[in-house]
Amino acid sequence: MTAPHPGRAAPEAVLDLLAERAGASLADLLAFAAIPSVSAQAQHAPDMQRAADWLGGRLRQAGLEVVEQWPTAGHPAVYAEWLQAPGAPTILIYGHYDVQPPDPLGRWHSPPFTPTVRDGRVYGRGVSDDKGPLLIAVQVADAYLSAAGRLPVNVRFLFEGEEEVGSAHLPALIRERRARLTADFVLSADGGMWSAETPSLTVRARGLTALEFTVRGPAKDLHSGRHGGSLHNPLHAAAALVASLHGPDGRVAVEGFYDGVQDRSAAERAAVQALPFTDGTYLEQTGAPAPYGEVGYSTLERQWDRPSLDLNGLWGGYTGEGSKTVLPGEAHAKLTVRLVPGQEPGPTADRIEAHLRRHTPPGVTLEVRRSDHGARAYALPSDHPGYRVARAVLEAEYGRAPVDVGMGGSVPVLETFKEDLGLDTVFFSFAVGDEDIHAPNEFFRVPRLYEGQRAWAHYFAALAAMSQT
Amino acid sequence: MTAPHPGRAAPEAVLDLLAERAGASLADLLAFAAIPSVSAQAQHAPDMQRAADWLGGRLRQAGLEVVEQWPTAGHPAVYAEWLQAPGAPTILIYGHYDVQPPDPLGRWHSPPFTPTVRDGRVYGRGVSDDKGPLLIAVQVADAYLSAAGRLPVNVRFLFEGEEEVGSAHLPALIRERRARLTADFVLSADGGMWSAETPSLTVRARGLTALEFTVRGPAKDLHSGRHGGSLHNPLHAAAALVASLHGPDGRVAVEGFYDGVQDRSAAERAAVQALPFTDGTYLEQTGAPAPYGEVGYSTLERQWDRPSLDLNGLWGGYTGEGSKTVLPGEAHAKLTVRLVPGQEPGPTADRIEAHLRRHTPPGVTLEVRRSDHGARAYALPSDHPGYRVARAVLEAEYGRAPVDVGMGGSVPVLETFKEDLGLDTVFFSFAVGDEDIHAPNEFFRVPRLYEGQRAWAHYFAALAAMSQT
Structure with missing residues (x-):
């Protein structure tokens, strides 16, 4: 007889209780998701409070002291703790109870705040x-406290209400409450796995820096017939600046960018090359006509392991119907950079600003505005240890070793946890990347609610066991 | 005794009557300008009708048959004729009774439709x-018909109500009423002079062609963190296309553009070089930091005698406050070209479209939409003869020979008059280019009302005299 898989460590009583409560767990989600906790929209402020209250109540019901x-x-953030496992x-545990705005409403097949089970x-x-x-x-903590009267590890829950508006x-x-947040590491219930078939662990994320610029020519919009050709058009200058990047x-093409x-x-x-990923499927999913990017790297490397610079907005002049013969006084651009290890947000933005200034043509002036948010990769x-336990638990649940994946996007809170609390973050979410988050018809796979419960139950126990060996 | 200046030909009785009526002429303008005949705004449709009625009444009062x-x-257009000068x-005579919208209202020092005399x-x-x-x-025709019972030339007035919305x-x-519009040439009361000090005649105008394009990448907006660097960003591609122009x-830089x-x-x-114009003054007027344009030509040559290509609008992605990390699915651009003699609107747009298609990078697709309006230079x-008379009359009125000037903008009706009626157009407006048309606090110089009346009175007489010699 082989030794039990290190990823299967939870007491049977806890697993049985979770199985018994399968219907109640789904009902929990339906009730919670029925509260329109849209952090971005002022009219939903009462719903935000209602969601925080609901979540607090659910934590109390779970037996959190x-x-x-x-x-x-x-x-507000919702905080809870159970700290009775000395040694x-x-x-x-990090997560967020706020949600994205549901727009465009017309594209939902069932109302966004009437959670509906289909297929x-x-x-x-x-x-x-x-x-x-x-x-x-929360449900796993509840099952432990109900079935065993205790948790195998100490837990602090920190659920914020502003993740969708930039935290x-x-x-x-976190700085203010630092004393209440001592822990060994962060286990994030936010994030998502690679696919429903392939268990994965997100082990790296790109950083972020952002800036905006304005190109100014004449002091006001001029007639492009009268003045066209005799003054520099800020749209031309802005386009040339963007093209130069x-x-x-x-x-x-920014000097020193890859230093x-x-x-x-x-x-x-x-x-990365061995991951189940093809450009063909990626293009089908995105609708783009072809891959494109830095020569010498694959699509996933371009997303995870190479820095990138993207315009997020570019505008100026007349953008309505028909034509207006205007030589506009200004053009605007917003851009963000995704950083990889070795790059710092501030100095990278410095280099881009210097590049823009060096490339500003005659006949226009340049104003650069720096964003105050940035994050290292x-x-x-x-x-x-939190990562090694996660690997073992996922392998046990899914019968195959998880793959390590990167994240093209940035999670600024990772840097906050690292800088202010000294904590690493392990992602342990059972969401999947294809579940149309931030889009109409967002969904969550019901079986993954139960896979996730088993995995979290084993995780707590396996971590406790590992720390005792 | 020297012969009378050929530009001073009007009967004294007509000039005297105009002088007598100085106050009434100004009152005419105050009454006419009090009607908010804004052609672009549907709520002003009754005012448009009121303005057309007022103008028709004024023409009848003048004695037009x-x-x-x-x-x-x-x-509607307002038409009037007096054709009793055989031989x-x-x-x-062309002009328009519609006006631009008055916005932004807050920047007017007196209400836009309460015409006010100051300084x-x-x-x-x-x-x-x-x-x-x-x-x-109209007032000059009135003075002739009142003082002399007749005009020295035949006149047709055609005042449209849609000049400010593209005619x-x-x-x-014009095609429909061609038979009623036979004439020797068009004398335009629309247009404007170079400056209040220097009499000028506009003898050339650039033509126009326009197109729009859209660059498409992914089928929808994507997260620029997740996808940045692995798909072509339509904003980058659009900027590169614009920069390539x-x-x-x-x-x-479009192949064949200057053919x-x-x-x-x-x-x-x-x-052109000898005209009273300095780049310094031009920059003061426009607020631009420096002149800019085609190497080897002066500012006025760039405006009047060289073709130009200007982006009028460029947009895509997020343009609101703060940042949104979007890799947009589309980017859009609108552009117009000003043409000079030797260029045709359609073939020039063809060349630009071909250039854009040739320069479209991989990873995006291009859609070009052609505008149906275009005009040759x-x-x-x-x-x-209408030009020679105008020169003589202006020299007599201002004591100095007028200068010939170009017009950077385009007047599509010039091509309509030429193509459909076979008529050239002589500009004979007493507006000045600095009178803030299309802007708040539009004004007209009162003395130029009277200078214009004398000039038009002499013009009619001098043209008749010239045709008899």
């Missing part, structure tokens, strides 16, 4: 991002 | 463009 609302200058690790999926705004994955952690007040809250090889950036190891590159050390 | 409203699919030339100027929407200049022609129905109207020498374009003669270039022959 301390449940608090932590006010911020925006929406065991302490996990800070093994729950449809509703926020079910995948992040109410379903967040509830899993603006979270860093200050990339070379024909798809590389960012400090290193290729990942041959083994790591091979691992994040990488989880491959020997992190 | 035939006064009609000519309906169009939009606003004398027939002039088709020798009438302030009000439309006083310079084109109600003041138009009334001059969309004028070409059809000009070379570093300020020339349009057929010739430099004006050394004498003509010298005449216009040039008045220097031996045109």
Whole structure:
């Protein structure tokens, strides 16, 4: 007889209780997702409060001994803790109870805040991002406290209400409440897996820096017939500036942009290459006519392991119907850069600003506005205990070893946890990347609610067991 | 005793009557400009009708024997004629009774439709463009018919109500009414002079062609973090396309763009060079930091005698406050080209479209939409009798020879008059280019009402005299 898989460690009583409560767990999600907790829209402020109250109530119902609302200058965070496992690790469980706006409403097949089960999926705004994955952690804590009277590890829950609006007040809250947030690492119920078939762990995320610029020519909009050809058109100058940012090889043409950036190891590159991914499927999913990017790298490498610079907005002049013969006084651009290890947000923005200034043609002036938000790239050390437990648990649940994946996007809170609390973050969400988060008909796969519960139950136990060996 | 100046030909009785009526003429303008005949705004449709009625009444009061409203699919044109000078030339007098919208209202120092006299100027929407200049022609006809019982030439008045919205129905109207519009040439009361100090005649105008394009990448907006660097961003592609349209020498870089374009003669270039114009003053007026344009040409040559290509609008992605990390699915651009003699609207647009298609990078697709409006450049022959009379009259009125000037903008009706009626157009407006037309606090200089009346009175007489010699 072989030894039990290290990823299967939860008591049978806890697993049985979770199985018994399958219907109740789904009902939890339907009730939670029915609250339109849209953080971006002022008219939903009462719903935000209602969602925070509902979540606090659910945590109390789970048996958490301390449940608090932590006010911020925006929406409150919900905090809870159970710290009665002396000697065991302490996990800070992160998630968010706010959701994206549901627009465009007309494209939903069932109302966004009337969560509806169809074909093994729950449809509703926020079910995948992040109410379903967040509830899993609460429900597992509940099952432990009900079935065993205790948890194998110490847990702190920190659920914010502003993730969808940039987590603006979270860093200050974390610094302010630092003493209440001591832990060994962060286990994030937010995030998502690679696909429903392939278990995955997100082990790196690109960083972010942003800036905007305005090109100014004449002091006001002029008639493009009278003046065309005799003054520099800010739209031409802005376009030339934008065009100057990339070379024909798809590389960012800003001097020093790649300084400090290193290729990942041959083994790591091979691992990315081995992932079940084809450009053909990617183009089908995105509707783009062809892949495009830095020469010498695959699509996934371009997304995860190479820095990129993207215009997010570019505008000026007349944008309505028909034509208006205007030589506009201004043109505007917004851009963001995704950073990889070796790049710093501020100095990278400095280089871009210097490039723009150097390339500003005569006849116009340039104004650059720097964004105050930025984040370094994040990488989880491959020997992190929270990561090793996650690998084992996922392998046990899915019968295959998880793959390591990167994240093209940025999670600024990762840097906050690292800088202010000294904590690494392990992503352990059971959402899947294809669940149309931020879009109409967001859904969450019902079976993954139960897969997630089992995995979290094993996770708590396996982590406790590992820390005792 | 020297012979009388050929530009001073009007009977004293007519000039005396005009002088007597100085107050009444100004009152005419105040009444006419008080009618908010804004052709672009549906709520002003009754005012448009009121303005057409007022103008018809004023023409009848002047003694015109035939006064009609000519309906169009939009606003009506006002037509009047006096054709009792057999053997004398027939002039088709063009102008427009519609005005630009007055917005932004808050920047007017007196209400736009309460015409107000301050410091020798009438302030009000439309006083310079084109109600003041138009009334001059009517008042002069009135003075002739009152003082002399007849006009020295035959006149047809054609005042449209849609100039400020692109004269969309004028070409059809002109073709339909061709038989009523026979004339020797068009004398336009619309247009404007170079400056209040220097009399000028507009003898050429650039033509126009327009197109729009859309660059498409992914089928919908994507997250620029997740996808940035692995798909071509339509904003980058659009910017590169726009940047490709000009070379570093300020020339349009479209193959064949300058085919057929010739430099004006050394004498003509010298005449432009000799005009009272400095780049310094131009930059003060426009607020632009420096002149810019095709190497080897002066600012006025760039405006009048060289073709130009201008983006009028460029947009895509997120344009609101703050940042949104979007890799947009589309980017859009609108552009117009100003043409000079030797260029044709359609083939020039063909070349630009071919250029755009050739330069479209991989990873995006291009859609080009062609505008249906276009106009060739216009040039008045220097031996045109209507032009020679205008020169003489202006020299007599201002004591100095007028300068020939070009027009950077386009007047599509010039091509309609030429193509459909076979008529050249002589501009004889007493508006000045600095009178803030299309802007708040539009004004018309009161003395120029009287200068214009004298000039038009002499013009009629001098043209008749010339045709008899």
